[in-house]
Amino acid sequence: MNCEELRDHYELYAMGVAGEREKSEIREHLNRGCEVCMAEMKRARTIAALLSGTAPPMAPSPKLRRRILASVGFEQKRFGWAPFLAAATVLSLVAAFYFSGREREFADIAARLRDQLGRQTIELTRLNEAFAIVNGPDTTMTSFGAGQPAPPKGRVFVNPSQGVLLIASNLPPAPAGKKYEMWVIPKGGKPVPAGLFQSERDGSAMHIQHGPVDVSATAAVAVTMEDEAGALQPTPPILFVASLQ
Numbered sequence: 303m304n305c306e307e308l309r310d311h312y313e314l315y316a317m318g319v320a321g322e323r324e325k326s327e328i329r330e331h332l333n334r335g336c337e338v339c340m341a342e343m344k345r346a347r348t349i350a351a352l353l354s355g356t357a358p359p360m361a362p363s364p365k366l367r368r369r370i371l372a373s374v375g376f377e378q379k380r381f382g383w384a385p386f387l388a389a390a391t392v393l394s395l396v397a398a399f400y401f402s403g404r405e406r407e408f409a410d411i412a413a414r415l416r417d418q419l420g421r422q423t424i425e426l427t428r429l430n431e432a433f434a435i436v437n438g439p440d441t442t443m444t445s446f447g448a449g450q451p452a453p454p455k456g457r458v459f460v461n462p463s464q465g466v467l468l469i470a471s472n473l474p475p476a477p478a479g480k481k482y483e484m485w486v487i488p489k490g491g492k493p494v495p496a497g498l499f500q501s502e503r504d505g506s507a508m509h510i511q512h513g514p515v516d517v518s519a520t521a522a523v524a525v526t527m528e529d530e531a532g533a534l535q536p537t538p539p540i541l542f543v544a545s546l547q
C-alpha cells in the first residue's frame with residue numbers, strides 16, 4: 303500500500319486499533335523511514351494523546367469515527383447528529399483503554415455504554431463523567447460477581463479525586479418504591495451512603511458518586527436495595543460487594 307492509501311489508518315494505528323494489514327504496512331513504511339508516514343504518524347499520535355488525556359472530546363474525521371464506532375459495534379445508521387458528541391466521547395474511551403492496556407475491561411465497558419447509548423437512556427454528561435473516572439491514571443478497578451452465572455456482576459472504578467463509578471449487569475430493576483443504594487465501606491468503619499440508583503430493564507446499571515475518596519482507607523464498595531428515599535445504613539442482604547483491597 304502507498305502512503306495515500308494509508309491516510310485513513312494513521313490515527314487507528316496510533317490508537318492500536320488499525321487492521322492487521324494496515325498495521326504491518328504502516329510499520330513497514332516507518333521502518334524504511336518514509337517521510338510522509340513519519341509526519342503523519344506524528345500528527346496521529348498527537349491526536350491520540352489528546353483523546354486519551356483529559357482534553358475535551360474532539361471531532362475525528364467522519365471516516366475515522368465510522369471505523370472506530372464500527373470496531374466497538376456501533377451502527378452508524380442508528381444515529382443522527384445529536385449522538386455525535388457521544389461518539390466522540392466513546393472514541394476517547396476507546397483510546398483511553400487501548401492506551402492503558404485494559405482491552406478486556408474496555409470491551410466490557412464499551413458493550414455497556416453501547417447498550418445504554420443505543421437506548422439513549424444515558425446522558426452525555428454522565429458518560430463524560432464516567433469517562434473521566436475510568437480514564438484517571440490513579441483510578442483503581444475491581445470486579446464483583448465474576449464466575450457466577452446469575453447474580454449481579456460488574457466493575458467498580460475508584461478515583462481518589464473524582465469519585466466512584468459502578469457498572470453492573472444482571473441487576474434486575476428494583477421494584478416500585480425501592481431503589482438500589484451504593485455504599486463505600488471504610489476499613490473498620492461504618493458504611494457511608496454513596497447514592498441511589500435504578501437499573502435498566504435489561505439489568506444494566508451505571509452509577510456515579512462524585513467526590514474525593516480515600517482509596518487506601520476504603521475496604522469495599524457494596525450495594526443494597528432500600529426504600530426509594532434511601533437509608534443511612536445498609537439494609538441486609540448486601541447484594542454484592544466489590545473489594546478494593
Ligand SMILES: [Zn+2]
Pocket residue numbers: 304305331336337338339340
Ligand atoms: Zn509512507
